[in-house]
Amino acid sequence: MRPSPVGAPRSSRANSRSPGEAPAPGSSVPRGPVAPAPLPDPDGIPAKSFCESYIPARSSISKPNAIRPYLAAVRKVTTMVNSLDELAQALARNRSAGIVTDLPLSLLQSEEAAKAVQSAALAAFDTDFRGYALVGTHATVRRSLGLREAIVSPIPNRACFESRKTFPLPRGMIGAQCELLFTIGRNYPAAGETVDRQSAADAIVACRPAIGLVGRRTRTAPANPLVATADFACHVATICGPSPRPINWLDLDKLPMTARIDGNLVMSASASDILGHPLEAVAWLALNLVDDGGGLNAGDLVATGSCAPLLQVIPGQTLAVDFDTLGAVNCAFE
Template sequence: MHAVSLDNLAIALAKNRASGTVSGLAFAGIVSKLEAAEVQLAALDAYNGDRKGYALAGTNAACQRILGLHEPVIGPIAARDIFDGHSHIHLPQGVIGAQCELTFTIGNSFPLKGDEISRPAIAETIVACRPTIGLVGRRAFGAPHNDVIAIADFGLHVATICGPAMRVDWDGLDRVEMTARINGETVVTARGSAVLGHPLEAVALLARELALQGKQINAGEIVTTGSWSPILQVLPGQTLSVDFETIGKVSCTFA
């Protein structure tokens, strides 16, 4: 795709995200993940989104099927799209649903040259863990549902709603049970092992991807794990509450 067309697509994506609308956009010319990443970065700039971290989507097979992905995708988390639970969130057009996930705050830039990308190394650099509801969605209709389009479209990220920081037993995190309730009724349970075998593997995946680009997760940035369960449909008037056994709870009411 011509550079001008990429820029125009990025501006249109940013406009739709800012206004909470969807429209038909010209994704057809994007032929590679590299071009998709360029669109994502330009769209974030046009959105005036000060990136505070990274959101992962499709870190379990059920979510990949729902989103039309073959592998996890990574999107930027803009400061303006981070909320504290209990929040009241307006659902924009194009919302697909909610992810029940954890958010990690990174204390030291990682990985630096020579760092081992392993669960113990990742656990040492995490300074906070928060139960989280993540909203995913699209800014365009009629486009194919695939990895390349998802990357370009902000990695499908819409919002990150975080509960209070809690202490975590990293070794047992894959066995922690999560229970999600909508308006008080249990809709799904899952364990941390649903996320790539262990939630810390989501950070490892991101760290490896950034290392290939000569980059790292910066100190103070946050990383979401992606959903422990299938993506949940949420509607205006509903309250989603997510309880991570031994870790904590987060809830959000949608309008």
């Protein structure tokens, strides 16, 4: 699958609505106030490397002095970035190495530029993609990231993990999304097909719980949609839950969700907190892809975005997300 650059939808779309209104079939993501929350301190050394070609061997990383020359070299290179293409390459390098650096985000002056940087960064990071990850389908998440509406990025194959039990957190982590993961069974939408909750249900062949990790590759917090979109839409990784169980897709909004960290209950929510119904996330994505001349393909994965505020996770913790009869997913962070 080739990456299709998709960012925030056009604000002029006729079916946009305010946060307090009930979602309608095919509706766009509700708007929320822009108020970015404080983010974790990015300084430090990654626990593990994502790509050996960019960073010394694991035995060297355990010694802080061994990696400092590398980090200094990366920071020196990124300070010389003076074009959108170089910004994209720097974002891809940082994601591969699991680090954050100072980058000239002022180069991002338009939605088109942000999408172009995301597309180029994805092409530099991976050559195979599994589907799409949405971020900001919950109002609290949008406020935390300074978003007016949801954003989306293709899911690189190397950032999609099937039932993975452990995961090394990179620098720049923001939090974890408690989300659902759909598998699309056919090309959607078909020519002339109405995009709404019902047609989205018809296009889906599987659904399972997932954990979506959200973070950044820049030292500056994603205080606006352009920065967040360009930086892989803040996507870090998608951790897929176990094999899906049979369920009526139209009843997904009735699923309760509980999240536990190290066995302690930290969050309760409902799948209906994803735009009123998780299927609305699929319809929203399909509309945005059509706007950009594309669509969903058979086999694509769609991570819906969180049904709750972002959960901050740190190395040494285990997060378990349970969607009742649909199943649960858990992961220990290193």
